[in-house]
Amino acid sequence: MKASQFFISTLKEAPADAEIVSHQLMTRAGMIKKLGAGVYTYMPMGLRVIRKVEAIVREEMNRAGAVEVTMPVVQPAELWQETGRFDKMGPELLRIKDRHDRDFIIQPTSEEVVTDIARQELRSYKQLPKNFYQVQTKFRDERRPRFGLMRGREFIMKDAYSFDRSPEAAKASYQGMAQAYRRIFDRFGLRYRAVAADSGAIGGDLSEEFQVIAATGEDAIVYNPSSDYAANIEKAEAAAPTQPRPAASQALTRTPTPGKSTCEDVAALLNIPLATTVKSLVLATDTQDEQGEVVKTQVWLLLLRGDHDMNEVKVGKLPGLAGFRFATPAEIEAAFGAKPGYLGPVGLQAPVKVVADRDVAVMADWVCGANEVDVHLTGVNWGRDLPEPDLIADLRNVVAGDRAPDGPGELAIERGIEIGHVFYLGTKYSLPMNATFLDEDGKPKPFEMGCYGIGITRLPAAAIEQNHDERGMIWPDAIAPFTVVICPIGMDRSDAVKQAAEALHDELAGAGVDVLLDDRGERPGAMFADWELIGVPHRVVISDRGLKEGQLEYQHRRDAEAQKVPAQGIGDWLKAKLGV
Template sequence: MRARSFFISTLKEAPADADVVSQQYMIRAGMIKKLAAGVYTYMPMGLRVIRKIEGIIREEMNRAGAVELLMPIVQPAELWMETGRWEKYGPELLRIKDRHDRDFVIQPTSEEVVTDVARQEIKSWRQLPVNFWHIQTKFRDERRPRFGVMRGREFTMKDAYSFDRDEAGAGVSYQKMYDAYQRIFSRIGLLFRAVRADTGAIGGSRSHEFQVIANAGEDVIAYCPDSDYAANIELAEAQSVLGGRGEAKETLEKRATPGQEKCELVSEYLGIDFLKCIKSVVLAADRTNEKGEPLPAKIVLVLLRADHELNEVKAGHIPELKDGFRFATDEEILAAFGSKPGYLGPIGAREDVAIYADLTAADMTDFCCGANEEGYHYTGANFGRDLPEPVKMDLRNVVEGDASPDGKGTLKLQRGIEVGHVFFLGTRYSEPMQATFLDENGKPQPIQMGCYGIGVTRVAGAAIEQCHDDKGIIWPESIAPFEVVICPMNYSKSEEVKKTADALYESLKAEGVDVILDDRDMRPGVMFADWELIGVPHRIVIGDRGLKNGEVEYADRRNLAEKTMVKTEEAVAFVKSRLKKFAA
């Protein structure tokens, strides 16, 4: 490509509403252009990146034996009603009425449509397994779109759906996709982790997220440097840091703690160890009677050691909360505990309050907790003596230094950006939609499904979050808009420069290098700044000074300070030697 035949448009400043580096650089580099909140045009420079990501995904999906099709963006509501997602999905599902007033959605994902295809197409066990996939535009009407292409509303997703006879088969299909994802992100060249993850609203029972490591990530990953354990913090198992309960030594004492409404303050005020304090978190699950009329909410008290934090995903596994929960209101708290927040505890709560203690809290002795009376806390409290034994559950987030659940060391935390997700769905969709096949005995069986997504456009943003410096983007070679840029000095004025640049350009192109020749005739500083911002990984500068010695200058975007002079006639071989794709 020659720059003049392409469209390059860079900006000195990012718009004020660009809230992360990737968004700022993509806008400044002329890769995306905002059309509406969370809706972007991919400009020519940005589209090249997206197409390269899609290309790698396509190759690996095909290699894994998945079959590409293309499902529509506009989907009839009836299918979404069959699975109950029409009601459950909430306002992120963009609903439309067509001219005949029929309900449709713009797909945020395609489980319903692909299951509809399967129930029509798959009749016999002989047709299984099969994995249908597509790359298609998705829309999720985020309340607050942000982070550029990473949490936009319109985006491109690769979604695949596997269909199997039984759970064992589905496990094989799952593993194939897991392996394909490992290859995809390895080929893209990003530092990533496959982490165990919560299955969330989509249902199913087994799930991994593929997280690109980046400080700007929204997710926190717990991993063990001494093993291959890695999990989203939502899921990472937290054990008791006490490893069992000691003996009670103190006696229960009610002490005045006027105005001390937080564990930090109480421990300081009373002069007791912060780690001897228990934090009370009050949750509420709304209920209705058989007629659908509201009943008072079920109140659940969660006990955590003062330094630990509630894990809301784990709290969702509390039986009373499994259909959804919220934090209790001050009014509900007063009714259930007889005190305002800040002085709450498990002793003397209303009888119908369900009490759950995190594993560490449950191992505590002689602890301090609220006395359910404004201005008072208990000290020296002990389970089984001063109050009943609580129900024990893992309810907190892991912290750095926690034991790894596999027993092989301690956990560390890092932030990540979720770019891929593999799910085992089981019959979550096939049962309500009656997608069955006839087994060897001619009996109908529900199809076992899995679903596998990659946020194509999000990968571009995540790559930038991981790979950039203060000059701009540093693309991994595999998804860079161009692999090599040739920057000629005085292209239109120096015959020699022009001849050398044109010849090198043609030779590299002939070798299959994705090269751009900057024939825009700009001042060197401006030209270099453009390409450093755009992030092309390899740069060749051609100028009269170097050509006097028969040389051109090579620099790697990752280390621009180190420049290498290369004999003009060796330039093609040299560039190829620097390109990963030519490595044996």
């Protein structure tokens, strides 16, 4: 393709609302154009990247045996009401009405629609397993759409759904998709990790995220460099302490701590390690009657080491703590007789359930609030000063250097951007929608389902976050808008340059290389700046002087300098380099 036939529009400066590198560079390179908050037009340069992502995804999904469909963007609310998600999903689900006042939604995902297809079309076990996938526009009404394509409201997603006759078969389908995802992300040429994850709002009990490694990533990825263990921070398990609880060696003492309400301030005042302090977090759970009125509230006291943070996902899965909330100041004062900052588990009068993190359960001589302003207790010990906790559990986020839960090694943490997710759903959607098939014994059984998503439009943004420098983007070959750009200098003034450039372009294009000839007549500096910004990985410069010397210049986008290569046979040299 020639640049004069294409559309190229670059900017020297990014718009003020572009906060992260991918948003800034995609806007400057003319890949996306903002239409409204979280809604973008995919311009020709950006759309080429998206189409290449889609092509790889389709090839590997088809190879894995999935069958492509396209489900409607606008879906009737009745299906979502069957599963209860019409009400449960909250304001992210965009609800609309038609002219007859009937409820519809703009799809954020399609579990309900595909389950409706299965219950109508898949009647016998002989039709299983089956996997339907689509590459389709989605919409989620994000409260704060930001970061360009990283967290937009409208986006393109590949979502797939598997249907099986048994949990064992469904888990085999899940593993097949997980392997297909690895092939997909390997082909993209990105550094990524597959990590164990929490299923969140989608549901299910087996889940894995695919995270592109990038310093600007929103997610913390925990891994063991000595093994294959990897999980996101929500899922990562803190290894259970191996040492027994030491015997008490200090007396319980009320210690003045004027104006010191945090563990950090108390540790600094008392000149003790932060790890010897214990923080108190107060939660509440409500029991409701059939009318939705709260009839009982249970207050919980969670105890964590002062240098650790609570993991809300882990806590929410503990017995009795599903749907927890943080207690109100009034509830805290009623239960403890003190304000937050000075709370502790010693001498509780109100019926409070105490849950201790596993590290706290083996501590001795620790420091905590005294339920009195400006006072903390030192030398606190289980059994002697307070009863054993009602429950001991893993409550915390892991930290770098923690002992790995899977054996030898210490945990490390890096940042990642989620670009894919696979779930084993089980019967979460088939049971409420009465989606069944006739099994071999002639009896109806609910489908065992899996769900598999890839953020098609998010992936290019993640690739940029991982691959860029001060000049612009650096695309992997597989998803670059163009693989090779030919930059002729003085093409409008030199027949030799023009002929050499067009001959190389035609040779590469004829071999299936995605090549662009920049015939715009731009000055070299401006031309090179555009292609460094856009990030085309391979650049060939043709000039009169070089042709007279029998040489051209080649530079990979990651290279600091160009290299001289013989003009004779340059096409074969490039094709060999590209593996064509």
